[in-house]
Amino acid sequence: MPNGPTLFQFEHVTQKFTLPQGDVTVLRDIHFEAKEGEFIAIVGPSGAGKSTMLRLINGLLKPTEGRILYKGQPLKDINLEAAMVFQNFALLPWLTVAQNVELGLEARGVEPHARRKKAAFYIDKVGLDGYEEAYPRELSGGMKQRVGLARALAVEPEVLLMDEPFSALDALTSINLRDELIDIWSDRDIPVNTVVMVTHMIEEAIELADRVLVLSSRPGHIAGDLKIELPRPRDKRDRQFTEYVDRIFSLIA
Amino acid sequence: MDHPDGANSNSNTSGAQPPASTAEAHGLPQIGISEILGLVELLKSKGGREDIYKLAAELKMEFGDTLTVIRGAELLGLVHTPGGDVVIEALGEKVSRSRINDRKKIICEQLKKISLFQSVTHFLHDMDEQRATRDQLLEKLAELLPNENAEQTFQTVVNWGRYAELFGYNGDSESFYLDTESGK
The missing domain is CATH 3.40.50.300 (P-loop containing nucleotide triphosphate hydrolases)
Known part of the structure; x- marks a missing residue:
């Protein structure tokens, strides 16, 4: 399903927040591009800036350094797409x-x-x-x-953004x-085909996504970018599934 | 909940009782459809069978709560419970393979086989415009299941009925009705 044209890209994005105690770097040098039709999961521990990445794609935040291009154009305002x-x-x-x-x-x-x-x-x-x-x-x-x-x-x-949609x-x-989300995502009557989902659960990311961006924390940076090449529906007992879990776990730890 | 000592409940005794009547004798389990569908999906991913204690431990759920979900799934004909295990039924497999709206149709057909839902349907048929007020339905439910909490039964009848597009309920007018407009 993936490998359409580029939908958006992060170009060396660093995000800092000013707190009373001083500046805190939440994301450091995030650089990747997302293709139309991809289901990307961003996985990482809390404090890795996962939700901040969604807010950047959403246009609710402007990067402190670097820029975000949406369909080749710098994102300046709220992203209505x-x-x-x-x-x-x-x-x-x-x-x-x-x-x-x-x-x-x-x-x-x-x-x-x-x-x-x-x-x-x-x-x-x-x-x-x-x-x-x-x-x-x-x-x-x-x-x-x-x-x-x-x-x-x-x-x-x-692009559909999902911030820990199942954790409550x-x-x-x-x-x-999760099962029905895959059903909806694969429904051809629904035009939405690019998804970015944030989760702290590694298995959830592997079960759903085509591609997993692994963030490690403080400051959040991309520690790994993995294509998940498993047919759906995915079986957690599958040996390859477990191998992905181990790989991602070692990237975070 | 209606099984304060879940650990002594019937899961270890005999699996020979007909599932629907067993479950129905205890009234409707207070559980949502999403949990029931999740249980079916989980069982399928485990090859169709699991020990109930292990399942509760894995889900980090209270044993009694786990039994409530299982009882719901059993009442809908999606699983059965021989001994201390829970086993997926052919219909459960079918639900698991079906798309969202086909699942609703299957659940609807199952609800129509449950005597409580049949009684409620007949009750609505006999009412003006096939509608009843919340109080009228509560009264009817208390009559049908005198040993159950009618408020709790009401919640489940409304939730399952809405999911299956069998009944509708308007909270503003407190009006409960047969959902006849859906194109089934």
Whole structure:
């Protein structure tokens, strides 16, 4: 699936934050390019700057040094071609499922009729038909994250950003959602085909991604860039799977 | 939860009982569909069978909570529990191979076989506009399962019913209805 044209690239990006105690370097000299159609996982320990990388792709942060090119152009503002799925779902409790999914479309100025149609399509795709008028408080974590996913997909972003999307879920629910995410990603009716997912779980990265960027921490820098060449669905008991786990683990440690 | 001493529950006794009636006699397990589907997926990745104690340990789940998920999966005909093991059924394998919306259809067909869901469906059929208020449904559930907490049963009926697009519920108007518009 990967190896389309370059979608975005980090050019020697260093990110510093100014704290009362002084400057802290969160990312150091990050340099890589992402192709259209790739599913990239960024894996690393907490404090490695994984989420900061997503915010840079999103245009919410400007790099202290270096630059980010999106389709060859320097990224100057909020990146409207990116949409985010959050660890803690980030749903508005006073809105229904359908209204939450429509939010991103509303922010992009889509007309109400088109908005409803688009939202209904993605609600169906993530398996939430029947929940349209439910409120977040009535939903399990798994169903909440499906809403978060539908909201992000509904704007049909060129790149889907996922920040630890399964780590607030219980073990069984996250197995289910990982499985269904692959189903959604491989659905040809859905135009979104580039994904960048941040996770601290090595096995999750190998199960899902085509490519794993391994960050080591303080400051975060790329310690490894691995292509995962295993057919899907992937089996954790597979010997090659375990070899990838060991390799990534040794890169982080 | 309705099995305070999960460790002494029936998992070690006999696997010979018909699964649906066993599970149904205890009312509906308070568990979401996502966990049940996750269990089925996990079992499949383990070759279809696992010891229940090992499963709970691996998932770092309370034994009683693990049994609740298993009971849900068993009630839906996706697994069975011979001895202390949990084993995937052919239908579970099928669910695991199916895409998102086909899973919903399979679960819907399974719900239609469960007597509680049949009773609720008949109850709604007899109501004006095939709708009931939350209180009317709670009353009905208390009548159908007098030894269960009707509020908890209500939650599961709403959640599973929504997932399967069998029932709908509007929290603003507290109105519960047959979901007839979905194109199944």
